[in-house]
Amino acid sequence: MAGILEFLGDIISAELDIFVITFTLVVTMVILLFLSFPMFVPLTVAALIGLVHFSEIDTGVVIQQMVTGISPNALIAVPMFILAADIMARGHTATNLLGLIEAYFGHRRAGLPITACISCTLFGSVSGSTQATVVSIGQIMRPKLLKAGYKDSFVMALIINASDIAFLIPPSIGMILYGTLANTSVGELFIAGIGPGIVLALLFCIYCYVYSVMQGDTITLIPKRNRAERREALRKAILPLGFPVLIVGGIYSGAVTPTEAAAFSVLYALLVECVIYRELKLDDVLQAALSTGLITAVVFILVGVGQAFSWYISFEQIPQGLLELLNLEGASQEYILFIIALSFFIGCMFVDSLVVLVILTPIFVPIVDASGLDPVLVGVMVTLQMAIGSATPPFGCDIFTAIAIFNRPYLEVIRGTLPFFIILAFMTALLIYFPGIALFLRDLAAF
């Protein structure tokens, strides 16, 4: 009791002790978070309490660091990929990609859910945004799956989780942000995400198959397509399939940097949807740009205040102090990777994965550097946790998207997620013990 009072006394008298500061800031953030304040408020208030109450520093630094947070050139890729995804989601791209997979796999057992899964992966590989994937593939696939007799809980969980593969497959907004925060090559991260993304898609497909066999009596199969239909589907999908070729090819041929590849993907999307398909009008493009700007701003304001917050904690050298407790110095690489994965996973349970990324990355960067862990591997691991976080309750932005577009209650949307979660946890373990899944392609590309 006396200890608690003394601790409260330390808080009030602004004792410059990292445990007192950490406790105060964390409690403040958690309270504001649960009161449902917009996410930038808890971060800003915590930073201000630190600056004013504990460290007595001029608060102008908050503004300076907000600007610093959003200034790295690589971040330009974020709005560019969002815009490309938005244009594609408004147009024909999703339909055509999906038509291709369905034409070849639709008639088989588990054909439809596997089509949904691979289509999400493919669309994820042409767009940087998981939410665009949920919206565009999810809206088309869900009615088909329901009609074939799949349970809605399974269908929604599948769409949400398969869409999150978009995090791992390039282009990936999570990877761009990680690369910026950890000063790691975005190009290397992109290529290292491909392996785990494919493995994950495979594991999901296997689960779809097992599920279909178990629920076999209620599920109907769709008719097989003939050769002409397949050829037509392939023809329609060629243009959308140009996206991954353009992005990955453009970057690895040296023609463009990842940032520029993002800008070109917008140009390509415009060309395909406006000029070739003639699906979109100028007004649609302006609307897409507006919506892109809005989403970018909401994310970047967070990146900015996140930078201000992490500026404060590194000014008082709080991460170093806290991590001494975890005994990470000299620990095995697997252990460190596990701790990083766990920290991100726990963070993502409660807060948007981008917020977690912004706060935790600067804390772990020095440890990763000292441990000799490959920062690219860590980046892939972190991205995987972000993907898990976006699809798992309680807080998951893709769950919210699904609630909004499918118009189903929260509990129903998350009911079927457990098997997917188990697969994702298994994937985490795979990545810890077989880092080659991620690094193999990167090393092959001789980076």
Add this chain to the structure above:
Amino acid sequence: DTWKFASEEDKGDVQDIFAQAFADSIKEQSDGDIKVRIYYYGQLGTENDIVELTSKGTVQFVSVGTGHLGSYVPEAQVLDLPYVLGGDVDVIRNVLTTSPTIYEDLSPKFEKVNLKLLTMISEGEMAWGANKPLRTPADFEGQKIRTFTSTIPVETFKAFGANPTPLSWGEVYGALQLKTVDGMVNPVYFIYNAKWHEVQDYLMFPGQQPYVGTVSTNIEWFNSLPAEEQEMVTKAIAVAEQAAHDYQLEINATNMEKIKAERPDLQVIVLTDEERAVFEQLSTTLHETFYDVVEKAYPAAEKDTAREGARTILQGLLSEVAANS
């Protein structure tokens, strides 16, 4: 008491060695009463941020290259001009630590932004990296050379005949490997640490200029210190300058050895006096660029004085280097 020292470089880089030696010396002189807390690259934001934080007094000491400082003290870019300091180690050190031009003419310009210049350090000669030998301006033709984005380096490589290409730090390795750009310019120790030697076939030593770091403090804060603490700072700066100088020589030499060991096929070219003379001649056209850059930073009424001041500084520095050689 805890003083805060922010550096633009990573742990183990020359500026960090300077900061560590400075911290040790202060600790020793004050019998442990004063601690110096060091912040590395990125911990407190960008190069611009740490300069501004020092100007405001949130941080007491800052070490940063002349290129970044140029956004605040345009005259400091005199040290970014090619073939002003040249390539002689002793001449460079002598000028950077004792030059009347630097400490009497340039130093007052720091005060406008609330800084006091304490010392300058060389981090080693800037080498050109490329995939072909670069001996003449004709060799530079069509070469995309990654440079820092500011006017002086961009115009320098334009004058040499190259296509200067700005590129952010993290993208350089990939861009060199994939030939998005052809070359870059940096001190050897840095090239090795960034592993850029893996993706370049030639290193040229043109005797053009060193990478110059500046160390400054918040002037109001410094003036408010008791005389004995000011004395401590001055002494610690001298100790740290010596440590950074020794380290710079050592690390550039060892990293050059490592580069040769890892890339035995990599060609090292030291430009001959005649070859240098050609570039040196081209460099004189940049003197006007420098005056323009300085003039541009001042309001209309002060432009003429500013240009004149820039001329005094550049000409003063040129004659001091000549006298030292």
Add this chain to the structure above:
Amino acid sequence: MKVILLTLSRTTEFIEKFVIITAILLMMVNSTANAIGRYAFGKSLFFSEELNQFLIVSVTFFGFAYAVRKGRNIRMTALYDNLGLRARKVILTVISLTTSTLLLFLAYQSVFYVLEIKELNRLSPALQFPVYIIYSVIPIGLFMASLQYLIAFIMNLTRPGAWHSYEIEDSDAEDIGV
């Protein structure tokens, strides 16, 4: 009075939209032009990176004000979603007032930051352009966002229902992320 407010709201919304759309499209043009210039003609736009940074600052702060107007934000609503209308209204009233105050404080701080940068005479390295002019969008954006929350606060006090902003009632609000 109401007409003035409505006109003001429409005008600022138009400005926000104009800045956001122009900046996003310019970013694309600027980045692709730089790559084409470098790849095809061996010439980079040396100011490309700087221009992009200015554009992103504008998008962030004007877009933020616009997002607040549209009631779009990242929030943790696990508890909130289980509350009744009355409790939600109380919470939104508190949130809109405190957030408005916080943003007003940040806007005030950013005025000082901009003035400081002006005083330091900081110039952008490539274009040699005074940085404070670009950073002036920061206080404007923060102030407009603060104003939106203030309007939401007044709406919550004077009208039935729970409001995120002038236009957006609680039931219409969307959460977003990436």
